[in-house]
Amino acid sequence: MTRRRWLAARLKRSCLIRILQVLAGGGALCGAGYYALCLWSARKFLRDTARPPYRPDPAQLLFAPPVSILKPLRGADPGMYESFRSHCLQDYPEYELIFGVSQPDDPAVALVERLRREFPGRSIRLLVCPQALGANLKVSNLVQMLPHARHHYLMVNDGDIRVAPDYLRRIMNLFCDTRVGMVTCLYRGVPTGTLGSRLESLGISTDFSAGVLAARLIEGVRFALGSTLAFPRGALDAIGGFVPLADYLADDYQLGARIAGSGFKVLLSDVVVETHLPDYSMGGFLEHQLRWARGIRDSRPASYAGMALTFGLPWAIAAVVLARGAGWAWILLGLTAALRLALALTMGLSVLHDRQVLRHLWMIPLRDLLAVMVFAGSYAGHQVAWRGDRFILDKGKLRPA
Numbered sequence: 001m002t003r004r005r006w007l008a009a010r011l012k013r014s015c016l017i018r019i020l021q022v023l024a025g026g027g028a029l030c031g032a033g034y035y036a037l038c039l040w041s042a043r044k045f046l047r048d049t050a051r052p053p054y055r056p057d058p059a060q061l062l063f064a065p066p067v068s069i070l071k072p073l074r075g076a077d078p079g080m081y082e083s084f085r086s087h088c089l090q091d092y093p094e095y096e097l098i099f100g101v102s103q104p105d106d107p108a109v110a111l112v113e114r115l116r117r118e119f120p121g122r123s124i125r126l127l128v129c130p131q132a133l134g135a136n137l138k139v140s141n142l143v144q145m146l147p148h149a150r151h152h153y154l155m156v157n158d159g160d161i162r163v164a165p166d167y168l169r170r171i172m173n174l175f176c177d178t179r180v181g182m183v184t185c186l187y188r189g190v191p192t193g194t195l196g197s198r199l200e201s202l203g204i205s206t207d208f209s210a211g212v213l214a215a216r217l218i219e220g221v222r223f224a225l226g227s228t229l230a231f232p233r234g235a236l237d238a239i240g241g242f243v244p245l246a247d248y249l250a251d252d253y254q255l256g257a258r259i260a261g262s263g264f265k266v267l268l269s270d271v272v273v274e275t276h277l278p279d280y281s282m283g284g285f286l287e288h289q290l291r292w293a294r295g296i297r298d299s300r301p302a303s304y305a306g307m308a309l310t311f312g313l314p315w316a317i318a319a320v321v322l323a324r325g326a327g328w329a330w331i332l333l334g335l336t337a338a339l340r341l342a343l344a345l346t347m348g349l350s351v352l353h354d355r356q357v358l359r360h361l362w363m364i365p366l367r368d369l370l371a372v373m374v375f376a377g378s379y380a381g382h383q384v385a386w387r388g389d390r391f392i393l394d395k396g397k398l399r400p401a
Helices: 002-048 080-087 108-118 137-148 167-176 195-219 233-238 251-261 282-299 301-309 312-322 327-351 356-378
Strands: 067-072 095-101 123-128 153-156 180-190 229-232 265-276 383-386 389-394 397-400
Touching (some): 067 080, 067 137, 080 108, 123 137, 153 233, 167 180, 167 229, 180 195, 195 265, 195 327, 251 265, 282 356, 282 389, 312 356, 327 356
Parallel strands (some): 095 123
Antiparallel strands (some): 153 229, 383 389
């Protein structure tokens, strides 16, 4: 009887391992397919941006309407002054910069004052926005800044975004098509020396941006990224302004999705901007990733759940372990790793022009394994940390924890 139980237990264990092998192998194949899809979407993006409307006729280049740039601020980020400065060096006929803070003693105030002294000829204004109109203070600031903007075309981007001198001209030129209600763009992260900062940068260049281009290929651009949110007032008015977004964590996504839902075209420009990343500790890196993940989970729940099938490299590593080094598992790992490497190089070098990807390629397995942990952890709660405050996330909306 004891032997029968032993055989039954062994058979049961063998069946379980076989099932896990099949699951891991299937997950690796799905992940490899996703990498191939991202490669195709990157190639298509590069082809599309080599043609109009991204490369307009010389006559269309004359379309450069006045624009108000709104920059809501809280605290001082790494490299922030140089990022501000890059907005004052634009090769563009007419624009204004409006900075908004919630508190008059915010550390960013001194940087804005310094900017005004260096560029006295630029239209630069600083507003104190004392009202808290929702849990998202960035949007609350925008609501209070909007009445001070003079121009029909508006642009919002984060305080740490650094841009090239032709940034405004290339972004705003896309509005020569009156059906366009939003233009956004990709970005690359500039890391510091910490491991957390490097992992963040690597994830932006080889994972996050690839997912953006895959979504563009599958469903079109029905979202926006906080690196650049450019739109005419008419598009903003069509969705009720900024006020409905005042409690949302992913305000950039909501803004793009609502403008697209109102019948306007949303374009992903070929412009790539930079964001200078903080000195993330590993704890800070994981906390930021978790906030990001939970924000996406609540914004696009079905699509986010499908991300479980995009972790090709971790699935392939699991298949090798579960199959105890069987030949088929190593072949699958080799195929998946080759596609993951090709995707990282294509996105990093060809799309985002991020040369640092080459130095950090060895960290991709670690970055992908941590991404699996963050994905699993995102379903384990609803709390997020943002700028030193803690919130409960409820269907995309924030409330104080």
